[in-house]
Amino acid sequence: xxxxxxxxxxxxxxxxxxxxxxxxxxxxxxxxxxxxxxxxxxxxxxxxxxxxxxxxxxxxxxxxxxxxxxxxxxxxxxxxxxxxxxxxxxxxxxxxxxxxxxxxxxxxxxxxxxxxxxxxxxxxxxxxxxxxxxxxxxxxxxxxxxxxxxxxxxxxxxxxxxxxxxxxxxxxxxxxxxxxxxxxxxxxxxxxxxxxxxxxxxxxxxxxxxxxxxxxxxxxxxxxxxxxxxxxxxxxxxxxxxxxxxxxxxxxxxxxxxxxxxxxxxxxxxxxxxxxxxxxxxxxxxxxxxxxxxxxxxxxxxxxxxxxxxxxxxx
Amino acid sequence: xxxxxxxxxxxxxxxxxxxxxxxxxxxxxxxxxxxxxxxxxxxxxxxxxxxxxxxxxxxxxxxxxxxxxxxxxxxxxxxxxxxxxxxxxxxxxxxxxxxxxxxxxxxxxxxxxxxxxxxxxxxxxxxxxxxxxxxxxxxxxxxxxxxxxxxxxxxxxxxxxxxxxxxxxxxxxxxxxxxxxxxxxxxxxxxxxxxxxxxxxxxxxxxxxxxxxxxxxxxxxxxxxxxxxxxxxxxxxxxxxxxxxxxxxxxxxxxxxxxxxxxxxxxxxxxxxxxxxxxxxxxxxxxxxxxxxxxxxxxxxxxxxxxxxxxxxxxxxxxxxxxxxxxxxxxxxxxxxxxxxxxxxxxxxxxxxxxxxxxxxxxxxxxxxxxxxxxxxxxxxxxxxxxxxxxxxxxxxxxxxxxxxxxxxxxxxxxxxxxxxxxxxxx
Numbered sequence: 134x135x136x137x138x139x140x141x142x143x144x145x146x147x148x149x150x151x152x153x154x155x156x157x158x159x160x161x162x163x164x165x166x167x168x169x170x171x172x173x174x175x176x177x178x179x180x181x182x183x184x185x186x187x188x189x190x191x192x193x194x195x196x197x198x199x200x201x202x203x204x205x206x207x208x209x210x211x212x213x214x215x216x217x218x219x220x221x222x223x224x225x226x227x228x229x230x231x232x233x234x235x236x237x238x239x240x241x242x243x244x245x246x247x248x249x250x251x252x253x254x255x256x257x258x259x260x261x262x263x264x265x266x267x268x269x270x271x272x273x274x275x276x277x278x279x280x281x282x283x284x285x286x287x288x289x290x291x292x293x294x295x296x297x298x299x300x301x302x303x304x305x306x307x308x309x310x311x312x313x314x315x316x317x318x319x320x321x322x323x324x325x326x327x328x329x330x331x332x333x334x335x336x337x338x339x340x341x342x343x344x345x346x347x348x349x350x351x352x353x354x355x356x357x358x359x360x361x362x363x364x365x366x367x368x369x370x371x372x373x374x375x376x377x378x379x380x381x382x383x384x385x386x387x388x389x390x391x392x393x394x395x396x397x398x399x400x401x402x403x404x405x406x407x408x409x410x411x412x413x414x415x416x417x418x419x420x421x422x423x424x425x426x427x428x429x430x431x432x433x434x435x436x437x438x439x440x441x442x443x444x445x446x447x448x
Numbered sequence: 449x450x451x452x453x454x455x456x457x458x459x460x461x462x463x464x465x466x467x468x469x470x471x472x473x474x475x476x477x478x479x480x481x482x483x484x485x486x487x488x489x490x491x492x493x494x495x496x497x498x499x500x501x502x503x504x505x506x507x508x509x510x511x512x513x514x515x516x517x518x519x520x521x522x523x524x525x526x527x528x529x530x531x532x533x534x535x536x537x538x539x540x541x542x543x544x545x546x547x548x549x550x551x552x553x554x555x556x557x558x559x560x561x562x563x564x565x566x567x568x569x570x571x572x573x574x575x576x577x578x579x580x581x582x583x584x585x586x587x588x589x590x591x592x593x594x595x596x597x598x599x600x601x602x603x604x605x606x607x608x609x610x611x612x613x614x615x616x617x618x619x620x621x622x623x624x625x626x627x628x629x630x631x632x633x634x635x636x637x638x639x640x641x642x643x644x645x646x647x648x649x650x651x652x653x654x655x656x657x658x659x660x661x662x663x664x665x666x667x668x669x670x671x672x673x674x675x676x677x678x679x680x681x682x683x684x685x686x687x688x689x690x691x692x693x694x695x696x697x698x699x700x701x702x703x704x705x706x707x708x709x710x711x712x713x714x715x716x717x718x719x720x721x722x723x724x725x726x727x728x729x730x731x732x733x734x735x736x737x738x739x740x741x742x743x744x745x746x747x748x749x750x751x752x753x754x755x756x757x758x759x760x761x762x763x764x765x766x767x768x769x770x771x772x773x774x775x776x777x778x779x780x781x782x783x784x785x786x787x788x789x790x791x792x793x794x795x796x797x798x799x800x801x802x803x804x805x806x807x808x809x810x811x812x813x814x815x816x817x818x819x820x821x822x823x824x825x826x827x828x829x830x831x832x833x834x835x836x837x838x839x840x841x842x843x844x845x846x847x848x849x850x851x852x853x854x855x856x857x858x859x860x861x862x863x864x865x866x867x868x869x870x871x872x873x874x875x
Contacts, residue, residue, distance in 0.1 A: 152649075231765060251767030252651045253721030272769065273651035312651055335654075337645030 143441045147259045147266040150275035151316040159317050162437050163285050169440070170433035172209060182440050183212035186243040190216045191234065191258075192269070193249045198404055198428060199269050199279075203246045206435035212243075230254060231261045238262050244439055247271070265442040273307045278438055279403055280313030282431040284321065286423050287358055289430070290399050295322035298355055300346075302384055303362030303411060304333040304373065310362060310403045315343050326352050329384060332373040349384055353394050360401040361386050361411045377410055387413040391421060399423050450868060451475050453488040457497025457829065461504060462802035463809075463818035472502055474825040477868035482819050495863060495870075497829055501797065504805040504817050505537025505826025505866065508778065510602075510627075510681055510705060510753035513539075513570070515561060517546025522758040522846050524558065528567035529844035530756070530778040532872035535861025537826035538569040538816060539756075539778070542602040543580065550575035550586040555594035567871050569826070571597045571812070576615050576626065582607045585615050592622045597812050600627035602681060603728075605663045607633070609670065616676035625677040625703070625811055630663035630688065631655075631729065640769050642715040642730045650719065652768065655730050657685040664688045668695045668702055679811055680704040682755050684729035686739030693748040703811045705751035706740050708777055708784040709851055713737075717851065723764045723771030724851045727757065741794050750807040752800075754781045758847030775851050779843050783857030786832070791858070797832075829863035831874075836860055 141161050151159065172180050188207040192200050200216065207214045217237065228236075234245060244265045247255050252272030259266040270276040288294050299318055305311045305327045318325050319342040326344040327334060339345050346352050353359065364380060374380045386400060400412070400421045408414050417424060452474040459470040459482060471486035472479065488494050513527035522530075524541070531539045541558055543549030549558060555572045562570030574591035578584045580601040588599060599619060605628065606612040616626055636659040641647050643654025664680055668691060671678035683689055683706050695702040709727065714734050717725040725731060743749040757774025764771050785804075789795040795803075809817025816826055835858050840850040864872035 229762065229766060249767065251769045253768040256721045257765075257767055271651075273653075275651070306648070307651075309651060312649070335648035337648030340645040341649050 143445055146442055146445045147255070148277055148438050148442055149255045149259060149266065149268050151277045151280050151313045152275065154317070154320070156320045159281070159284070159320060162281055162434065162441065163288060165437040165440065166281075166285055166430070166433040169436040170430065172436070173429070173432060178209055179211060180209065181211045183207065183210035183443055186212045186443055187241055188212045188214050188244045188246065188439065189237055189242050190214065190246045191237075191248070192216070192218045193220075194270070195220065196248055196269075198431075199248060202428070202431040203269060203435050206432045207439060209432070210436055210440060212439070230258065234258055234262050238264055243443055265445070267438055267442060270309055272309065274309050275313045276309040277313050278431065278435050279310050280317045281438070282427055282434040283314055283360065283401060283403070284317050285430045285434055286401065286427045287399060289426070290423060291357060294318065297323040297357045298326070299323050299358040299360065300326045300328050300352055300356045301360045301362065302328040302349060302386070303364060305329050305338065305362070306333045306335050307365070308362050314360065315341060326356075328352060330374050330380070350390065350393070353390060356394060356398060358399045358401060359386060359394065360403075362403065363405065364407060364411050381410050385411055385413065386416050388415050391416050391419070401427060404428070449476060451489050451492035452495060452865070452868065452870070453486060453492045454495045454497050454502055454827070454829070457500045457502035459502045459819065460798050460801050461819040462798050463504070463806035464820060466819070467798050472819060472827065474827075474865070474868045477825055479819050479821050479823055479825050481821060495829070499831070499833075500862065501830040501832055503801045503828045503830060504819050505864070506535045506782070506804045506828045506861070507538040507808040507814070507817055508536045508754050508756070508781065509540040509751060509808040509812060511539045511541060511756040511778065512544065512758065512774070513541045514758055515545065516557065520846065521760055524561040524570055525565040526844060526846045527756070527778070528562065528565040528570060531568040532864040532866065533844045534778040534780070535782050535828040535830065535864055536568060536778060537828060537864060537866045538571060538814070540571045540573050540597060540812070542573050542600060543575040544603045548575050548579050549573070550578050550580065552587065552590040552594045555591045555596050559595045568866055569816070571595070573598045573600050573602070573627065575599070576601045576606055577611065580604055582611065585611070585618065588615070588619050588622060592624060596624070597814070598625045598627050598679070600629065600681070602627065602629045604633070605629055605631055609666060612667070613670050613674060616670055616674040620674065620676055623677070623813060625679045627679045627681050628663065628667045629681050630660045630667065632659045632662045635659040635662065640726060640730070641718045642732050644715065644733065646715050646719070652718070657687055657732065657736070660685055660729055661687040661691060664691045668692070668700065671695070671702055672698070672700055677701045678703070682707050682710065682729055682753070683740060683743070683749060684710050684732050684736060686736045689739050689743040689748055693743065693746070696748060703750040704748065705753040706744065706749050707753060707755045708781050708788065709775060711737060711740060711788045712784050713851060718768075721768040723766060723768055724775060724849050726768060726771055726773055727755070727775050728773040741789070744789065744803065745794055750803060750811060752781070752785055752803045753808070754778055758845055759849045761848055764849045775849050776843070776845050776847050778845060780838050780850055780852045782830070782861055783836070783838060783859055784852055786859035787857050825865060825868035827865040828861050830859060831862045832859045834858065834860045834862070
């Protein structure tokens with residue numbers, strides 16, 4: 134069905150992050166997603182791969198795009214889908230994560246999709262349940278399926294990952310998207326530059342293989358891809374930057390900046406976008422923008438990931 | 449008359465510069481004689497200590513016994529059992545209980561519960577400020593009268609330098625040390641591990657070394673200004689160690705302690721997100737560990753203390769960021785210290801034992817930690833070659849949050865004697 138290399142044996146029961154994946158594993162997911170993407174273009178958008186399997190979405194943070202994407206991906210593979218949404222992850226207000234998951238698992242669950250505000254929560258869950266665990270974003274740590282769909286979108290547009298120059302702009306310190314992108318991109322031979330105010334750019338990330346820059350205009354002309362991160366208004370109180378207006382002037386993508394980029398630069402954003410803050414409407418809706426392709430590709434990536442972890446006989 | 453004769457052990461009494469095979473006679477709860485050869489008096493119990501080290505009873509000047517308030521984690525009785533099982537005859541109980549040990553009655557409560565447990569000496573540390581809130585000086589004098597041996601807002605620094613100055617100045621009347629938990633909480637913020645490349649990689653908020661060093665520096669300056677006795681708890685960074693070294697060179701009355709976990713572990717342990725490696729101050733880098741060991745060797749760091757901090761399993765079985773800070777240590781401490789300091793040839797046995805006996809006794813002004821004739825008969829008999837596996841499930845402590853669970857170590861307390869009575873004997 135999917136054009137996966139027959140000799141490749143996928144062994145991971147969980148997808149917790151991209152840091153621990155090999156280059157071959159990442160490429161395998163991307164290749165498999167390519168096959169799954171075709172399903173989304175058929176009139177009958179359904180494959181039987183996960184028929185009889187139960188996928189549970191455990192979401193402890195508000196999310197529309199990611200939860201719908203996982204839900205749709207699971208349904209396209211014919212799985213049964215349960216959704217649990219809670220804004221509260223505090224144990225003081227009720228059950229612990231482990232208890233919640235074990236209770237749901239007792240009903241018969243094959244895959245947990247976990248979105249959680251605490252770094253490392255998927256690791257905790259994977260130690261505590263027998264089902265597979267897919268990380269849908271943990272704290273400021275990783276968001277592996279977002280990283281994968283970003284790579285997929287870049288590869289689709291550029292035909293390659295190796296040698297690409299990718300700028301990731303924004304609050305790097307608090308971004309799980311930035312970290313997952315970094316691991317996957319560097320493994321596949323791209324060059325990653327993190328751009329943002331020094332308060333949001335931990336020096337330690339230079340040791341992880343990223344270049345760090347404060348001057349967006351200086352790095353833009355050589356970039357093949359510019360990935361803009363959402364600015365969280367609630368971070369303002371932490372004195373990371375003085376005002377949204379100043380942030381937007383220093384780090385926002387607009388037509389003037391776009392004109393100084395390579396003609397075929399790919400502009401990306403994991404969403405939801407703050408129009409006029411990190412990106413202006415004319416750029417977001419313009420010909421260089423890949424924002425909606427990212428969303429479309431997310432479904433295929435998540436189908437591939439769930440297909441793989443459900444069939445794994447390894448760790 | 450109750451008499452015990454301990455025969456044929458290697459007697460190490462750092463306070464008296466003694467290290468050699470000798471016999472020790474205990475009479476009516478006090479040290480009666482230490483001589484190369486003693487005959488057992490009629491009716492005396494004889495303990496054959498051949499092959500064992502006979503040390504003054506070990507002192508752990510930094511433990512959390514959780515009573516009152518969190519008796520499911522630990523009680524004064526269970527903490528006392530853990531203490532003697534780990535070879536400790538004296539422990540100092542930090543005041544961050546609920547309610548807080550910040551008044552005479554609360555100090556008396558600790559003293560009376562310890563007396564009822566009748567195992568280790570449990571010496572209360574009183575809070576510096578009411579409720580450890582850093583707003584108003586606690587009744588330091590009343591607490592000393594009830595038995596407090598030191599003052600600390602452990603868990604917090606007194607944030608207001610002006611108030612701390614007043615407390616240090618006032619407290620000089622009582623001759624007790626002020627123990628500083630050095631942490632600038634505005635700087636440590638929501639941090640849960642050491643700030644550095646690893647925290648950046650993992651996406652966990654970091655606690656910079658400077659959060660500790662700023663307060664160490666401030667408290668040393670205030671000690672110089674006021675002439676108070678200052679003791680810095682759980683040093684964790686190379687920079688803190690250097691600050692203490694310079695304060696000592698300047699002749700200030702400053703002492704310091706380090707925990708076994710800050711000597712045996714680095715921040716790398718956090719990478720698995722296991723909350724049993726989450727403590728305050730956090731595990732630091734290999735360079736910090738090396739600096740702390742050098743500080744022990746050159747005498748900058750006087751004492752070894754566990755910062756025994758019990759937490760229930762369900763509290764620790766959480767997301768790393770949500771789990772509480774702290775690990776237990778009373779029953780793993782000695783084995784880990786032998787591995788990290790004796791086996792790696794950083795300290796000799798007399799040097800190690802000084803930091804567990806004579807030095808904390810000196811810092812706290814206790815008539816203990818030696819084998820001088822006439823002092824209370826607190827002794828720890830250590831089998832230095834006994835190999836065993838640290839098994840938190842078998843601890844006397846009510847809690848299991850031990851970062852060393854499953855590790856093999858060599859050397860263990862086999863007999864613990866408090867006030868001339870055997871309170872623990874390894875089975």
